[in-house]
Amino acid sequence: MAxxxxxxxxxxxxxxxxxPKAPSESPLRFGILGAANIAPIALVLPVKSHPDAVVKAVAARDQKRADAFAKKHxxxxxxxxPGAYQKLLDDPEIDVVYNPLPNGLHYEWTMKALAAGKHVLVEKPSxxxxxxxxxxxxxxxxxRLTLMEAFHYRFHPATGRVKEIVDSGELGTPTKIEVTLGIPSGFIKDTDCRMEYGLGGGAMMDLGCYAVSMSRYLAGADPTKVISAKADIHPKYPQVDIATTATLAFSGSRGSTGPAEGLTATLNAHFRLPARWGxxxxxxxxxxxxxxxxxxxxLYNFPGPWIYHYISVESSEQEGGPLRKRTEKRYGNLGWTTYRYxxxxFIDKLRGxxxxxxxxxxxxxxxxxxxxxxxxxxxxxxxxxxMAEVPQPTAT
Incomplete structure (x- = not known):
């Protein structure tokens, strides 16, 4: 019941x-590019409890949609x-831009936002x-602006606790990492932008970017090679992966007894898990x-541990010894999502x-x-x- x-x-x-009990008199002013479905949970709601932030504007390619989003929130x-995104970037009252546009538009509008002198929080993948x-x-x-890719899971106490357990040596030398992210068939329609090759579509881009990030984070190192990778494709969209499984090799990652030379990571990303028994x-x-x-x-449900999660640990004092089992949970601040963390x-960084x-x-x-x-x-x-024409850094 509890x-x-x-x-x-x-x-x-x-x-x-x-x-917030003591809101700032001059909070950081956010503007949102696109009335995306992710924007409310990822930014609009978290901002409401932060004393030093406010959402000032939203831009959408359709005025009615922009008006409806603004009114609702x-x-x-x-x-x-036409030109709505650039108008938001040109607004002198905007300090920070949140970019949740489709993957294929991240580069163009992040570069344009930076050119306009705005800090940027860009959705993953960057x-x-x-x-x-x-x-x-x-x-x-x-x-001299702050740009961050929004891997929100990294900031939650549950993720931090798993990293702490791995680095503590309790598990001995890490030998294998497995990261799986899959959603049932029916959620990602054929018309979804995540199915468009030209917009950076694909399961490895959308879900797999989490898996790659998590494996690197827990390994404490970057991979040395891709051992294998296999993609399942959609018959209508032969360049877009419905699912991808990959195995990466690591070396030199931290372990209690030295480098984990044999460490591998298996990553599974799936847009359409098939129904059981059809x-x-x-x-x-x-x-x-x-x-x-x-x-x-x-760690179960690492992308959304604020909803529900558990951390299941089995370990022994020595190799081959009896396993001790326990379950932990780390929800942290009440009502704080991964996005609020x-x-x-992000605001701490912006404020120095x-x-x-x-x-x-x-x-x-x-x-x-x-x-x-x-x-x-x-x-x-x-x-x-x-292919968009965008400003470029001086040293390319």
Whole structure:
């Protein structure tokens, strides 16, 4: 009963966040590019409980949609129609731009936002290619602006706890990481932008970017090679992966007894998990598991641990010894989602404070490099680079 009450209480506070007790007189003013479905949970709601942030404007290519979004979420300004995105960027009252546009538009509108002097929080994956990501962060550095890729899961206490367990040596030397993200068939329609090759579509881009990021984070290192990668494709869209499975090799990652030279990571990303027995929908698959020479740890629902999660640990004091089992949970601040933790860190960075957790542009560049490498191994190749004319950093 207590756990059910906690679940209801958490969700209530997520969607009804309390106003800050001492709001800033000059908060950071956010503008949203596109009236995306992710925007309310990723930014609009988290901002409501932060004392130093406010959403000032939204832009959409359709004025009615922009107006409806602004009215629903009590946003003062709504830019719509042709040129709406640029109008938001030109608004002197906007300090920070949130870019949740389709993958293929991340590069263009992040570069234009940086050119307009705005800090940027861009949704994952950062761009369609590693080279685009490199240029984005180089331009941000040149303009002395903050750019962050929104891997929100990284900021939650549950993720931090798993990292702590892996690094503590309790599991011995890590030997295998498995990250699986799959959603049942029916959620991603054929008309979804995630099915468009030209917009950076594909399961490895949308779900797999989490898997690549998580494996690198827990390994404490970058891979050394793609051992194998296989993609399932859609008959209508032969360049878009419905599912991709990849195995990466690591070396030199941290372990209690030295480098984990044999460490591998198996990544599974699936847009359309088939129904069981042809008619019974599967539940989403969302977990990461790390196995070591003395035990394992698994985090269930690492993308959304604020809804529900568990951390299952099995370990022994010595290799081959009896396993001790336990389950942990780390919800952290009541009503805080992964996105609220992310916003806290992002604003701390913008205000010159030291965030509790942070990752730099090189982390995002490396993540896209390995996504590119996985796509190359599947034979589909990296997603197409943007053809938009955008400002460029001086040193390219």
């Amino acid at each position: 756990s059910l009450y906690g679940f209801v209480q958490r969700l209530y506070l997520v969607f009804n966040p309390p106003a 009590e946003i003062p300004k709504a830019y719509g129609g 761009a369609d290619t590693a080279e685009e990501t490199r240029r984005m962060f180089a331009f941000a550095q040149e303009k 008619f019974l929908p599967q539940l989403p698959k969302m977990f990461v598991r790390v196995s070591g020479t003395r035990g394992t740890v698994e 992310q916003l806290e860190a 404070r030291n965030p509790e957790h942070w990752y730099d542009g090189q982390d995002s560049i490396a993540n896209m490099q390995w996504i590119d490498a996985i796509y190359t191994e599947t034979g589909l190749g990296p997603r197409p680079a943007s």
